[in-house]
Amino acid sequence: MRIVLFYHSLISDWNHGNAHFLRGVVTELLQAGHDVTVFEPLGGWSLDNLLEEHGDHARLAFHDAYPKLQSEFYEPERLDLDRALDGADLVIVHEWNDHDVVARIGQYRHSSGDFRLLFHDTHHRSVSQPEEMQAYDLRHYDGVLAFGEVISEIYRERDWAERVWTWHEAADARKFRPLEADRTDGELVWIGNWGDDERTDELQTFVFEPVDELGLDATVHGVRYPDEAVERLERAGLDYRGWLPNFEVPRAFSRHRLTVHVPRQFYVTSLPGIPTIRPFEAMACGIPLVCSPWEDAEGLFRRGHDHLVAHDKAEMKETIRALCHDDDMVAELARNGRETILERHTCAHRVEELMEVCRELGMDAPERDDARLSPPRA
Incomplete structure (x- = not known):
């Protein structure tokens, strides 16, 4: 499958916890053989703050740690959706994107796109800033991925989306594992x-x-x-x-x-x-x-x-x-x-859950691969 993801940042985790989960999910999608492209906006606050405080060394360290993960940068007002979404099977748009970008991708899906489109909510703004979330135009989205059942219920009760799936965050078990201590702090x-x-x-x-x-x-x-x-x-x-x-x-x-x-x-x-x-x-x-x-x-x-x-x-x-x-x-x-x-809580499990959502949407998604769900235990 060709999967296109629009997120605030893959490269920077400066005050940006969603980058943790995104990195693990993209890693597992690539490991499963999918073609994945991640778009992040130029001038994003997380990456800008990271580079201001820690310089380009921080960006290079990310690429050393994740050599297979790359972002394509774009200017929101000049985003070429014909190019970005060419050949896409699945598109996921994170809720830290500009309202205009979210709406434009939805309209493109409605008028031109032969792909499935999901919105991903990973924050507490549904209760802390509900007016911000209600302002997203999700009319042409196939559904919402919410990182907790209570948020899923908010979308259902307020009619913000027709279909909602609970998609919890999880650990990237390829990176997060027990290590031998080199010292005690x-x-x-x-x-x-x-x-x-x-x-x-x-x-x-x-x-x-x-x-x-x-x-x-x-x-x-x-x-x-x-x-x-x-x-x-x-x-x-x-x-x-x-x-x-x-x-x-x-x-x-x-x-x-x-x-x-x-x-x-x-x-x-x-x-x-x-x-x-x-x-x-x-x-x-x-x-x-x-x-x-x-x-x-x-x-x-x-x-x-x-x-x-x-x-x-x-x-x-x-x-x-x-x-x-x-x-x-x-x-x-x-x-x-x-x-x-x-x-049950690795990024490989969450990718399998995502594939189940795709199958519900009528997509020809790969079946469960138990080998990928059993990473090394040490």
């Missing part, structure tokens, strides 16, 4: 961006204060931390190291004993059941994961078996303390979490 690592005050209090309660009170060596990676937040980290004794390329995350995990997931408020209150991609990646790497409270409404993981949940600071402290001293507990939690990822 501390007990705990937190990897996540600041998040526009969407989890400021939660980070203080579930990361900063427990680390400080336990006297741990801990590392923090992420971007958009204001000066005040960096000062908080320093006061709590956490080592803030800024942006980390996502393909380097497995190495960072290998240098620490455990990690913590603190979801943004929207994924706790309005969008239960959506863990975002960080827990998938942590469990794929075989590092024990402790979460602040969130509801796994869709039963993606085995709570207390694949990961642990701490309901308050005291419980988080005790859980971290136990993991710092109990090797058997660490090994069992790491093993269980990775087992669940490899059984």
Whole structure:
């Protein structure tokens, strides 16, 4: 199949978590023999910020890590759809595209295109900025891929789309796997961006204060931390190291004993059941994961078996303390979490789910390949 993808960025993961999943999906599509083209706009905020802060070295490092992945850049106002969509069988348009680009591709599908067209929603704007999402013209799209069932229900209830499929994010098991540690950087690592005050209090309660009170060596990676937040980290004794390329995350995990997931408020209150991609990646790497409270409404993981949940600071402290001293507990939690990822939450599984959607749409998509769904376990 010829598959054309319009996304904000494949190359940059600077404050852009969707790049993690996109890279894994494109890798699996290529591995399955599909012809894949990824378009990203010139002047995209993620890549521009990455290059401004870290220079062209960051772009070259991406290409070294993913030599088979390439983007075609375009200017939205000069996008040549005849060329971009020539011979396409499946086109997926991500929700970070301009409204005009989304509408133009839909109109092209209606008037000229002999392909299937899907819209991909991977954010909380359906509840945080519903007017932005309702403004997308999806009349000529064949359906929507939503990264959680609660978002799928929003599309159905508000008649934003006729057909919606839940398509969760997942771990790129080719990159995210356990690694031998080349050194030890501390007990705990937190990897996540600041998040526009969407989890400021939660980070203080579930990361900063427990680390400080336990006297741990801990590392923090992420971007958009204001000066005040960096000062908080320093006061709590956490080592803030800024942006980390996502393909380097497995190495960072290998240098620490455990990690913590603190979801943004929207994924706790309005969008239960959506863990975002960080827990998938942590469990794929075989590092024990402790979460602040969130509801796994869709039963993606085995709570207390694949990961642990701490309901308050005291419980988080005790859980971290136990993991710092109990090797058997660490090994069992790491093993269980990775087992669940490899059984049903890799990008290869998501590509198979995408092929099932294609078959529902009447496309001649390849049948399930169990060999691809079983990546190496070490």
